[in-house]
Amino acid sequence: xxxATTVTVTGAGGQIGYALLFRIAEGAMLGASRPVRLRLxxxxxxxxxxxGAALELQDCAFPLLESVEVTDDAATAFDGASxxxxxxxxxxxxxxxxxxxxxxxxxxxGPQGAAIAANAAADVRVLVVGNPANTxxxIAANAAAxxxxERFTALTRLDHDRAVGQLAAALGVxxxxxxxxxxxxxxxxxxxxDVAHATVSGRTVVDALADVFGGTGAALAWLDETFVPRxxxxxAEIIEVxxxxxxxxxxxxxxxxxxxxxxxxDWTSAAVVSRGEYGVPEGLMCSFPxxxxxxxxxxxxxxxxxxRGRARLDASVAExxxxxxxxxxxxxxx
Ligand code: NDP
Numbered sequence: 001x002x003x004a005t006t007v008t009v010t011g012a013g014g015q016i017g018y019a020l021l022f023r024i025a026e027g028a029m030l031g032a033s034r035p036v037r038l039r040l041x042x043x044x045x046x047x048x049x050x051x052g053a054a055l056e057l058q059d060c061a062f063p064l065l066e067s068v069e070v071t072d073d074a075a076t077a078f079d080g081a082s083x084x085x086x087x088x089x090x091x092x093x094x095x096x097x098x099x100x101x102x103x104x105x106x107x108x109x110g111p112q113g114a115a116i117a118a119n120a121a122a123d124v125r126v127l128v129v130g131n132p133a134n135t136x137x138x139i140a141a142n143a144a145a146x147x148x149x150e151r152f153t154a155l156t157r158l159d160h161d162r163a164v165g166q167l168a169a170a171l172g173v174x175x176x177x178x179x180x181x182x183x184x185x186x187x188x189x190x191x192x193x194d195v196a197h198a199t200v201s202g203r204t205v206v207d208a209l210a211d212v213f214g215g216t217g218a219a220l221a222w223l224d225e226t227f228v229p230r231x232x233x234x235x236a237e238i239i240e241v242x243x244x245x246x247x248x249x250x251x252x253x254x255x256x257x258x259x260x261x262x263x264x265x266d267w268t269s270a271a272v273v274s275r276g277e278y279g280v281p282e283g284l285m286c287s288f289p290x291x292x293x294x295x296x297x298x299x300x301x302x303x304x305x306x307x308r309g310r311a312r313l314d315a316s317v318a319e320x321x322x323x324x325x326x327x328x329x330x331x332x333x334x
Contacts, residue, residue, distance in 0.1 A: 004035040004066045006121070008081040010112065011088020011130060012040035012070070013049030015244065019251035020085065021053055025065040029255045030083075030262070038068045041077035042088065074115035081120040085254055086112060086140065089130025099326055102135060106332040109136040113143030113152075125261065125296065128154040129254050133187045134271050134285040135323040141273065141285070142333050149283070150296060153261070154271035156191070156287035158246070158253035159183045162234045163193040166227055167200070171208050177201045182289035182303075183269035184278075185316025186323075191287065192312035193231040195223060197303055264294040272297050278305065278313065284320045 007024060011017050017040070023029065024036060038057070040050040047070060054068045071077050078084060090104040109128070116124060124147070128137035133154040141152035160183050168175040179199050184192040198205040209219035230237070238246040260268055271287040274280040277299045278288070290297040305313065327333055 002034040004037050005030055005083065006037045006039060006079075006081045008039040008041060008077050008084045008120075010041040010077070010084070010086045011046070012053060013042045013046035013051075014088060015247035016087050016129060016250045016254070017050070018053055019248040020087070020254060021057060022060065022062075023251065023255055025057055025060065025062040027062075027064050029258050032064070035064045035066045037066045039077045039079075039081060040068065040070045041074060042070065042072055044072050046088070047072055074112055075119050078112075078116050078119040078124075081116070082123055082125070083258060084116055084120065084124060084126045085129060085258070086126060086136070087129045087254070089136060091131075102132065102323060102326050103330050105130070105132065105136050106139050106327055106330055109139040110143040110332055113140030114145070116140070117144035117147050124151060125258075126152045127254060127257055128152065129250065131187070132323060134287070134320055135327060137271065137285045138273075138283070138324060139327060139332055149273040152273065152285070153257070153297060154187060154285050154287075155250075155254055155257055156183045156187050156269050156271050157257040158250050159187060159191055159193060159231060159234075159287075160269035161249070161253055161256070163195070163227075163231045166231060167195065167198070167205060167209075170222070170227075171200055171205075171212060173200055178205065180267050180289070181205075181269070183287045184289075184309075184313045185287055186319050187271065187287065188316070188319060189232045190316040190319045191232050192309065192316055193228055194309055194312075195227075196306065196309060197289070261292050261297055262294060263292075265292050267291060267300065270297045272299060275299075277301055278303075280313075280317050281321060284317065284324060286317060286320060 042050040050070045137152045137154040141149040163181045180197045182194040195205045200208045210216045213219045270290045271285045274284045274286045276282045280286045288299040
């Protein structure tokens with residue numbers, strides 16, 4: 001059995017937290033031989049819900065679960081943490097302007113970044129799930145003095161998996177046959193789910209779609225008019241159908257993001273800090289196709305982007321630039 005890993009989950013009393021904690025405790029994220037110590041951070045009004053989840057975790061008698069601690073104090077929550085999943089965020093309420101949303105979340109993710117730098121283990125890795133996830137990750141990384149920005153990532157794996165699911169359904173194949181899908185940009189409606197490099201059992205996805213839709217033109221029209229908007233707006237579709245927002249699929253994607261970043265993966269999507277790849281301004285937390293050899297995500301470079309792809313990436317990056325400018329105006333970024 002390996003040494004135990006301390007994992008901090010914020011917003012642990014919420015919907016995604018509830019779908020996440022049990023699978024982490026069971027070993028889905030870190031493997032069947034690594035015990036976990038869970039630290040659940042909540043705001044005071046969320047503590048009871050997190051305590052309830054902690055009681056249920058105890059009732060599951062998970063062999064890998066060494067301890068569970070619930071707290072509303074960030075320093076306690078991140079103390080010695082090697083992994084932090086920042087799920088709790090301020091949701092947009094009716095009539096709230098985007099600037100107000102960014103400001104409210106800056107007030108959460110700035111102090112959390114500072115608390116992580118001051119208290120977490122030297123090897124800590126941070127995944128931001130709470131929206132607006134890319135800019136929240138930027139804020140947390142900026143506030144985490146002494147920690148490399150590369151340790152902070154934001155979740156676009158759910159968008160990636162949604163894209164894979166849609167393609168598999170359209171082509172009538174298993175999801176395991178689809179590779180090299182890419183999500184570019186912001187985790188928002190401007191994101192660009194890209195299949196230009198994607199393959200299905202070795203064939204290009206576009207060619208395979210052309211067979212299904214009766215030609216390349218029809219396949220491209222389906223991608224533009226149905227696939228891209230459906231992936232980008234899937235969250236709204238889930239709310240409409242289910243009556244509440246996606247939680248299990250978001251938690252599953254968070255687990256896959258951490259598992260593959262640590263365990264290694266040839267190709268997936270994640271928002272990571274830009275070092276200027278594909279002309280994305282340095283320092284932005286932008287989603288790219290990424291790879292990992294087990295030491296964190298690295299952008300897959302050198303993929304050709306056609307004019308259509310370039311325009312879509314530029315539009316999403318423009319939104320990230322605007323979000324960064326808005327939080328700079330708040331004096332949040334140094
Ligand atoms: P959820 O658990 O459903 O969602 C949490 C966050 O994840 C939201 O920002 C949500 O964004 C985001 N998210 C990212 N991807 C997805 C996705 N695909 N589908 C749905 N959500 C996604 O929210 P709850 O309100 O149930 O729970 C939030 C908890 O966080 C509450 O218990 C609250 O008390 C707590 N909280 C804790 C803080 C802390 O620990 N300091 C700070 C703030 C809140 P979106 O809103 O856009 O759906």
